[in-house]
Amino acid sequence: xxxxxxxxxxxxxxxxxxxxxxxxxxxxxxxxxxxxxxxxxxxxxxxxxxxxxxxxxxxxxxxxxxxxxxxxxxxxxxxxxxxxxxxxxxxxxxxxxxxxxxxxxxxxxxxxxxxxxxxxxxxxxxxxxxxxxxxxxxxxxxxxxxxxxxxxxxxxxxxxxxxxxxxxxxxxxxxxxxxxxxxxxxxxxxxxxxxxxxxxxxxxxxxxxxxxxxxxxxxxxxxxxxxxxxxxxxxxxxxxxxxxxxxxxxxxxxxxxxxxxxxxxxxxxxxxxxx
Amino acid sequence: xxxxxxxxxxxxxxxxxxxxxxxxxxxxxxxxxxxxxxxxxxxxxxxxxxxxxxxxxxxxxxxxxxxxxxxxxxxxxxxxxxxxxxxxxxxxxxxxxxxxxxxxxxxxxxxxxxxxxxxxxxxxxxxxxxxxxxxxxxxxxxxxxxxxxxxxxxxxxxxxxxxxxxxxxxxxxxxxxxxxxxxxxxxxxxxxxxxxxxxxxxxxxxxxxxxxxxxxxxxxxxxxxxxxxxxxxxxxxxxxxxxxxxxxxxxxxxxxxxxxxxxxxxxxxxxxxxxxxxxxxxxxxxxxxxxxxxxxxxxxxxxxxxxxxxxxxxxxxxxxxxxxxxxxxxxxxxxxxxxxxxxxxxxxxxxxxxxxxxxxxxxxxxxxxxxxxxxx
Numbered sequence: 001x002x003x004x005x006x007x008x009x010x011x012x013x014x015x016x017x018x019x020x021x022x023x024x025x026x027x028x029x030x031x032x033x034x035x036x037x038x039x040x041x042x043x044x045x046x047x048x049x050x051x052x053x054x055x056x057x058x059x060x061x062x063x064x065x066x067x068x069x070x071x072x073x074x075x076x077x078x079x080x081x082x083x084x085x086x087x088x089x090x091x092x093x094x095x096x097x098x099x100x101x102x103x104x105x106x107x108x109x110x111x112x113x114x115x116x117x118x119x120x121x122x123x124x125x126x127x128x129x130x131x132x133x134x135x136x137x138x139x140x141x142x143x144x145x146x147x148x149x150x151x152x153x154x155x156x157x158x159x160x161x162x163x164x165x166x167x168x169x170x171x172x173x174x175x176x177x178x179x180x181x182x183x184x185x186x187x188x189x190x191x192x193x194x195x196x197x198x199x200x201x202x203x204x205x206x207x208x209x210x211x212x213x214x215x216x217x218x219x220x221x222x223x224x225x226x227x228x229x230x231x232x233x234x235x236x237x238x239x240x241x242x243x244x245x246x247x248x249x250x251x252x253x254x255x256x257x258x259x260x261x262x263x264x265x266x267x268x269x270x271x272x273x274x275x
Numbered sequence: 276x277x278x279x280x281x282x283x284x285x286x287x288x289x290x291x292x293x294x295x296x297x298x299x300x301x302x303x304x305x306x307x308x309x310x311x312x313x314x315x316x317x318x319x320x321x322x323x324x325x326x327x328x329x330x331x332x333x334x335x336x337x338x339x340x341x342x343x344x345x346x347x348x349x350x351x352x353x354x355x356x357x358x359x360x361x362x363x364x365x366x367x368x369x370x371x372x373x374x375x376x377x378x379x380x381x382x383x384x385x386x387x388x389x390x391x392x393x394x395x396x397x398x399x400x401x402x403x404x405x406x407x408x409x410x411x412x413x414x415x416x417x418x419x420x421x422x423x424x425x426x427x428x429x430x431x432x433x434x435x436x437x438x439x440x441x442x443x444x445x446x447x448x449x450x451x452x453x454x455x456x457x458x459x460x461x462x463x464x465x466x467x468x469x470x471x472x473x474x475x476x477x478x479x480x481x482x483x484x485x486x487x488x489x490x491x492x493x494x495x496x497x498x499x500x501x502x503x504x505x506x507x508x509x510x511x512x513x514x515x516x517x518x519x520x521x522x523x524x525x526x527x528x529x530x531x532x533x534x535x536x537x538x539x540x541x542x543x544x545x546x547x548x549x550x551x552x553x554x555x556x557x558x559x560x561x562x563x564x565x566x567x568x569x570x571x572x573x574x575x576x577x578x579x580x581x582x583x584x585x586x587x588x589x590x591x592x593x594x595x596x597x598x599x600x601x602x603x604x605x606x607x608x609x610x611x612x613x614x615x616x617x618x619x620x621x622x623x624x625x626x627x628x629x630x631x632x633x634x635x636x637x638x639x640x641x642x643x644x645x646x647x648x649x650x651x
Contacts, residue, residue: 119501120535122504126542156503156504159505160505
């Protein structure tokens with residue numbers, strides 16, 4: 001993983017890896033690029049702002065399998081917790097998914113749908129990210145044309161309010177390299193899921209990776225029906241992501257011991273007593 | 276001897292006498308002139324130092340008549356108008372209650388600021404299809420979201436305030452030391468986010484009850500509020516509790532940025548109110564002034580505020596309204612008190628607006644301040 005993509009350097013847009021005037025090709029568009037100007041350049045941090053290498057990392061997917069898993073404590077024990085797509089972390093879920101966050105991704109489409117692109121009132125957004133405390137919000141600003149505006153606006157908004165969270169912009173070159181890497185392993189989808197991007201990045205950034213909530217099927221290991229996400233059962237658009245194929249690849253990694261995948265409940269007394 | 280020619284010497288003497296007589300005559304005439312004009316000058320000098328003349332003195336009636344006589348701006352030379360205005364300054368100003376009331380009742384029939392100045396929940400109910408002022412084909416549908424932003428009713432009523440100051444941004448305010456007099460008014464209107472920092476406050480004061488914001492400023496200086504918003508919020512905070520007034524429904528381009536201002540202030544939990552000019556009020560005011568000879572693409576914010584103030588206040592004082600490149604004494608001044616950026620030509624008809632104010636001043640309807648303030 002380090003060989004192909006160098007996450008330590010290229011994970012996010014930084015002043016070091018993206019000098020002014022550099023031409024950036026969007027990884028989610030066909031032949032569309034943007035040149036980094038002074039205004040955009042000033043939004044980047046100097047270098048990747050983590051103490052590398054990170055030791056124990058938890059990558060938390062949003063699969064329904066996390067529901068009633070009781071994995072919260074175990075997730076929080078890691079040094080670095082990554083989450084996908086601004087998931088809810090309210091108290092009713094913290095037992096299963098934990099509460100600690102160091103990095104959370106945000107899809108521009110969520111900003112668009114839930115916060116009207118941050119063009120009108122912005123307080124609702126600022127309040128909603130308060131649960132992530134002092135974490136980084138990782139945004140693919142340069143993947144799709146429509147994502148740039150909302151992503152930059154997240155940055156402006158958080159700075160205006162003096163929020164604790166900081167924004168990191170995903171590096172399209174890194175995302176493209178990861179995409180190529182997995183394509184060569186046989187994942188055929190329009191686009192990789194955020195989860196797989198995060199796991200790939202974690203493998204490059206951390207010494208030890210445990211992943212939770214990665215389970216794309218509608219029944220769990222014991223044949224019980226589960227919801228799509230741990231917080232709702234809204235199914236995604238079909239044909240965009242190839243979740244089962246991604247899962248298979250992660251399963252291979254688990255088998256070969258590169259990462260640890262948590263599928264069973266961690267310490268649920270209810271299950272334990274019934275067993 | 277060739278060089279002693281008596282005849283030439285005599286001739287010279289004759290010439291000299293003539294020359295002498297001529298000089299004497301000239302001196303006498305100049306002296307007479309000096310005496311005559313000098314007395315006049317002295318008289319004037321004394322007049323000036325007798326202090327301001329009484330409002331009802333015959334001299335003042337004449338001087339006011341001199342200005343009212345000028346029916347259209349092009350009737351006299353600008354310098355002539357300036358001179359008449361300058362002479363009028365030695366008269367005290369008093370409000371002419373009958374004239375003022377007459378004018379105010381005209382305004383209440385045409386425009387009715389106490390009910391229609393802002394869009395309110397009362398005059399713009401939910402579901403109204405609001406017509407824009409200039410984009411005549413444009414219609415804005417008042418939905419729940421926008422309706423909630425409007426105040427229940429107009430926050431001000433007729434003649435609520437005793438003394439109001441409307442502060443224009445003219446360069447005439449520079450070094451006027453009018454700050455304290457402006458701040459002594461009960462209600463102060465300002466136009467277009469003017470600077471009132473320490474550098475300016477002795478001349479322009481700080482008290483602000485209503486400040487207008489031109490959406491073009493938001494577009495140019497604050498990226499339409501689509502990027503950072505704190506800088507804009509910080510600028511508004513300078514005016515403390517002043518209400519922010521925007522022409523949101525002037526044209527379609529203004530609406531989004533104007534509505535965003537409300538969101539910004541709400542997001543930062545500011546106490547400042549946001550109001551929007553009612554487009555029908557703007558149409559009526561423009562129509563009224565067009566009838567008075569103000570022919571322009573658009574009347575200035577200043578004129579709209581003065582018109583509104585005349586209905587909301589008993590006594591209206593204008594500061595910084597002087598749209599000429601020199602002050603009444605002929606000394607060149609900057610365009611604004613804070614910069615010298617000239618406006619787009621042909622957009623506003625400022626001289627014509629000012630001319631109307633001078634007329635109204637002479638009739639005792641409002642007071643235009645163009646000199647330095649004596650207080651403090």
